[in-house]
Amino acid sequence: MNSHLFIIVFFLVSIFSAQSAFASGGMAAGVGTFTTGVSDSGTKRYRVVLDETGQRLHGSVNGEIVEWITIDAPDTDIREILIRESKDSHGDVSLLITAGDEFLEKFNQATLYVKPAYSALKLVERVDGYWEQRNPVFIPLTQNNPGQKLQEHIVAFQLTSLGEKKLVENVSPFIEGENNYSGMSVGNISDRNMTSALWPWVMSGVLLTMAWFISHWMHALGWRGGR
Amino acid sequence: MALLQNKGIQNEQYRVGKMTALLFRIVLLFSVSPLVYAESPVLLPDTLQMTGPAIAYQPREYVPTDEASVLSDEQIMADLQLLAGVGFRSLVTYSATDEMAKIPGIARKEGFDETIIMGIWDPFSSDEWRNAVKNAPFVDGYCIGNEGLGIRYTPQELAVKMEELRRLTGKPVTTSEPIDSYISGHHKEWLLKHSDWLFPIVHPYWANYEDPAKGVAWVVAYHDLLVVLANRQVMLKEVGHPTVFPVEFNENRQTEFFQLLDSHRISFFFFEAFDQPWKGNTVEERRVEAYWGIFRADGTPKKVVPWITKKWGKL
Numbered sequence: 002m003n004s005h006l007f008i009i010v011f012f013l014v015s016i017f018s019a020q021s022a023f024a025s026g027g028m029a030a031g032v033g034t035f036t037t038g039v040s041d042s043g044t045k046r047y048r049v050v051l052d053e054t055g056q057r058l059h060g061s062v063n064g065e066i067v068e069w070i071t072i073d074a075p076d077t078d079i080r081e082i083l084i085r086e087s088k089d090s091h092g093d094v095s096l097l098i099t100a101g102d103e104f105l106e107k108f109n110q111a112t113l114y115v116k117p118a119y120s121a122l123k124l125v126e127r128v129d130g131y132w133e134q135r136n137p138v139f140i141p142l143t144q145n146n147p148g149q150k151l152q153e154h155i156v157a158f159q160l161t162s163l164g165e166k167k168l169v170e171n172v173s174p175f176i177e178g179e180n181n182y183s184g185m186s187v188g189n190i191s192d193r194n195m196t197s198a199l200w201p202w203v204m205s206g207v208l209l210t211m212a213w214f215i216s217h218w219m220h221a222l223g224w225r226g227g228r
Numbered sequence: 229m230a231l232l233q234n235k236g237i238q239n240e241q242y243r244v245g246k247m248t249a250l251l252f253r254i255v256l257l258f259s260v261s262p263l264v265y266a267e268s269p270v271l272l273p274d275t276l277q278m279t280g281p282a283i284a285y286q287p288r289e290y291v292p293t294d295e296a297s298v299l300s301d302e303q304i305m306a307d308l309q310l311l312a313g314v315g316f317r318s319l320v321t322y323s324a325t326d327e328m329a330k331i332p333g334i335a336r337k338e339g340f341d342e343t344i345i346m347g348i349w350d351p352f353s354s355d356e357w358r359n360a361v362k363n364a365p366f367v368d369g370y371c372i373g374n375e376g377l378g379i380r381y382t383p384q385e386l387a388v389k390m391e392e393l394r395r396l397t398g399k400p401v402t403t404s405e406p407i408d409s410y411i412s413g414h415h416k417e418w419l420l421k422h423s424d425w426l427f428p429i430v431h432p433y434w435a436n437y438e439d440p441a442k443g444v445a446w447v448v449a450y451h452d453l454l455v456v457l458a459n460r461q462v463m464l465k466e467v468g469h470p471t472v473f474p475v476e477f478n479e480n481r482q483t484e485f486f487q488l489l490d491s492h493r494i495s496f497f498f499f500e501a502f503d504q505p506w507k508g509n510t511v512e513e514r515r516v517e518a519y520w521g522i523f524r525a526d527g528t529p530k531k532v533v534p535w536i537t538k539k540w541g542k543l
Contacts, residue, residue, distance in 0.1 A: 054269035055461030056493040071452035112452045138449040141412045157449035
């Protein structure tokens with residue numbers, strides 16, 4: 002096998018298998034650029050393909066926390082977003098919803114449908130530098146028969162932006178103690194777009210260039226792919 | 229000879245193997261790609277697409293429950309001129325009794341150039357049936373029944389009537405129930421199957437939402453969930469916010485409610501045109517039914533009207 006070809010193919014395989022979903026906050030292992038449901042450090046990422054019905058884009062997340070999302074973003078051709086779910090040791094949940102810049106420009110509002118296990122939590126989202134609380138809407142999905150204690154339901158939260166959201170037990174530190182949280186990784190502008198998505202590709206280019214030089218160097222040494 | 233036979237068997241085995249492989253590929257394709265067999269979304273019929281505002285219209289000063297109450301063409305005309313001046317281009321009615329059945333025709337003359345849905349209150353009324361068919365040229369679609377499924381009529385009875393009206397008029401036909409019926413009700417499958425378009429009723433008031441923002445969030449959450457679950461575009465037949473009674477509900481809040489709702493790009497009919505005092509003459513808890521109008525019973529506008537006029541009005 003041609004040594005150039007061998008090394009370049011080897012690097013290409015390595016690069017593609019190391020690509021992560023491009024939500025910020027760490028790399029996810031797996032094959033393919035968009036890896037769904039992959040976990041590292043308690044974080045799960047979902048690539049959500051959006052369908053269009055009338056004035057709504059909607060996608061089935063079927064994640065551990067989020068079930069569905071509907072989005073009002075008129076006149077956009079983008080049909081996918083990424084959702085990152087992560088939980089801390091206190092049970093608080095952090096959600097990061099990212100999309101392309103064009104999508105963000107067209108974004109009007111969204112509704113997030115969360116699984117009932119998280120219905121006791123409250124959602125806060127950061128809007129223009131301030132945390133705002135969103136009230137839950139409980140929607141039964143089955144008929145409430147007499148004598149039936151629990152009914153299957155889903156919880157909806159209306160969102161006015163993408164980016165980082167938190168599902169928390171106690172909202173007051175976010176609403177009243179704004180400054181206490183300003184240093185945390187909340188609603189960073191770079192998290193709200195796909196700028197971070199470029200990094201894996203930039204690194205890919207660097208690695209390919211390195212592969213090319215190594216290949217030349219080995220060729221100069223007279224190495225012939227093991228023969 | 230034996231060699232030829234073996235070759236024939238081998239060819240047969242090759243063909244079977246090839247077919248099996250092909251079938252396997254097809255099964256694999258369908259099992260790994262939900263997009264392959266996902267149904268396309270169902271949109272509203274073309275004739276029901278609206279660009280301007282729409283209103284749920286019951287004439288003022290007319291009491292359907294009072295046999296002595298008379299409805300004239302002039303009265304309908306005056307009402308519709310008022311509504312058209314504000315900017316309404318679509319409407320839904322509730323009945324096709326003799327005078328009510330004239331509304332679509334008069335509305336066309338008064339400038340309602342978009343969607344007109346004719347309501348048929350009693351699916352078994354031969355008068356309403358005859359009037360509905362007669363007025364088909366002015367109508368874009370029919371809504372048979374209103375919050376009566378399993379109460380005033382059975383699903384089987386209504387299905388027969390809906391199919392018959394489709395056949396006679398060639399127009400889309402639906403019915404209306406509260407939106408939770410389409411998501412969790414006993415008849416949800418029936419509603420999704422038999423409705424040419426989904427036309428639910430959505431009132432945050434009855435879900436105990438006083439605050440306009442919370443009420444709108446509730447409406448949007450239900451609307452969007454129905455879109456997701458049914459994969460169909462949804463048109464809301466009634467969305468409203470009462471005024472005057474109880475005290476937490478007032479004209480400012482009604483205005484705020486409709487302004488917020490309008491920002492969400494939902495297809496809906498304002499509920500309703502005029503206050504209907506006769507609806508409040510029942511039990512105490514239902515007194516609120518009298519005050520959902522964007523106009524008072526005497527035809528004077530409430531605070532939301534200038535905003536609607538500014539946005540869509542022709543005057």
